[in-house]
Amino acid sequence: MSYHVLARKYRPKSFSEVVGQEHVLQTLSNALTQNRLHHAYLFTGTRGVGKTTLGRILAKCLNCETGVTAIPCGKCNACISIDAGKFIDLIEIDAASRTKVEDMRDILQNVQYAPNNGRYKIYLIDEVHMLSGHSFNALLKTLEEPPEHVKFFLATTDKQKLPITILSRCLQFNLKNVPVEKIQAQLKNILTQENIPYEDSALLHLAIAAQGSVRDALSLLDQAIAHGANTVKNAAVNSMLGTIEQDQLFKLCEALAQKNTSAIFVIINELSQLAVDFTYVLDELLTLLHRIALLQTVPNCTIASWENLDILKNLTQQFSKEDLQLYYQIGLMGKRDLYLAPSQKIGFEMVMLRMLAFKPESLNNPLIPAERSPVPAVVKPNASQPICNIVAPISSKEKPITIPPIKAEQPDLSFYDELLPHSTPKPKEHVLTTKSSPSTQQNYQTTKPQEIKFETKEEKPLNLHDILPALGVTGPTQALLKHCVINKYDQETIDLLLEPNQAAFLNSKHVERLNQAFSNYLQRPIRVNIEVGKPNLETMANITSRNNEQKQTAAQNSLAEDPYLQKIATAFNGKIIQETTSAI
Ligand SMILES: [Zn+2]
CATH class of the missing domain: 1.20.272.10 (Zinc Finger, Delta Prime; domain 3)
Structure with a gap:
């Protein structure tokens, strides 16, 4: 008797034998028992997960002589000839080798004729994404209004390549990669039937190497049986796969x-x-x-x-x-x-x-000196900050690498660090005042932006820049807030000052959203008033734009001073067009 490879010998012949894909089997079984049949089915998924196998089983379900059923008899002429690949009304096409439109026309010219033996004439087109554009168009016409007796089963490993017009005319089933446990169980089942001794861990390695494909797993099993002289042992499988015990x-x-x-x-x-x-x-x-x-x-x-x-x-x-x-x-x-x-x-x-x-x-290791954060963060007392310190064990005297907490979408404020004196911070003042003094009244503050301190000891200074992410405002409201500074603040109200050039964008919706956001953040009812006026502190938008300008100037200066660029400019009598430069 000739030897059949395991993948062919153990190809499932009914839904109950299929490994995995329960979600698809359930839907198909229900459709068959309730006789709610579609004229085109599309099976997608990676290689060897059972796309064409499901197509063939479905062909049996539709053509079994006992009637349309979810459990074909497997004994009638139709079932037997479909299993043997000899059923005349199941037309299997490998689209990869028949991509031309002439091929598709040849295939489809017999669509209108009734099936020879079966109830339905079934076109099973594998790797359908390989068809040419014209072939898809030819197929589309038939797919739109197929005769009653025709069903199309399409299978593909690459659904993205199918035209949307084809996709929309098919009932789609996405076949998943089969889990390792299920593949391992199937291998075990087959080896038991074949009476071949095996080790569980060897099967596990084969199942993992198959990467979700049952067919690949069975091919590997064939190879392992040959490699291990009719046994499947761990050592042999490891040496075959190049894996490790x-x-x-x-x-x-x-x-x-x-x-x-x-x-x-x-x-x-x-x-x-x-x-x-x-x-x-x-x-x-x-x-x-x-x-x-x-x-x-x-x-x-x-x-x-x-x-x-x-x-x-x-x-x-x-x-x-x-x-x-x-x-x-x-x-x-x-x-x-x-x-x-x-x-x-x-x-x-x-x-x-x-x-x-x-x-x-660990974070609390006293040996690690705390690195000063560029801008002291003012956040809710219970907010946790992820900090990770990594030190090399052999060089404990060296300065450790400290990764400061990272906050999303904040402008780079590291330049503040250079402006601040490296000394211990002053004791906190408990006077309701902004930090600007009369002498700097007309100029922008160069220390921490818009920090306001209050008489209550419990309240931490409210800093718009720091609380912005936690406020949860987005879009235009966030953009507007970036042009504001906090002017006054008490238990119930927050007075914001908006830059005059942004006044046109102010409306009641923004105020409403800010009322909500501040109330949520401070966990008490807050009323926000927005006045238009020239702020005496820098707004977040100012800081970002000044920062960008500084970067841009630095970039332009560095280009202007570059000796190579100067040489090129002299040699070709050229000049740098400043508008085309940008800082990175
Ligand atoms: Zn049958």
């Missing part, structure tokens, strides 16, 4: 937890001799770190396919949460750059060294 992965992880560099390098050398794919090793390491992190946070969270749970739980004790996050991030970045390394092994070694070179320090 779980034991070695755990050892690597343990050495990482203990920061044992020499042990790590022994393992890397062993792996290198087995000619493993280090991209895969890094992937596996990241997967393991993810599982450990997950188990640390949610101890009851386990997935059926996770093996060696005891070892995993043991590893959760050996890593700190911060370490896990850092290692994961470094691994992820390392994976991105791995192909740039002189060799995969070198790249992997550097990733491991980088993991050991840095370690996160």
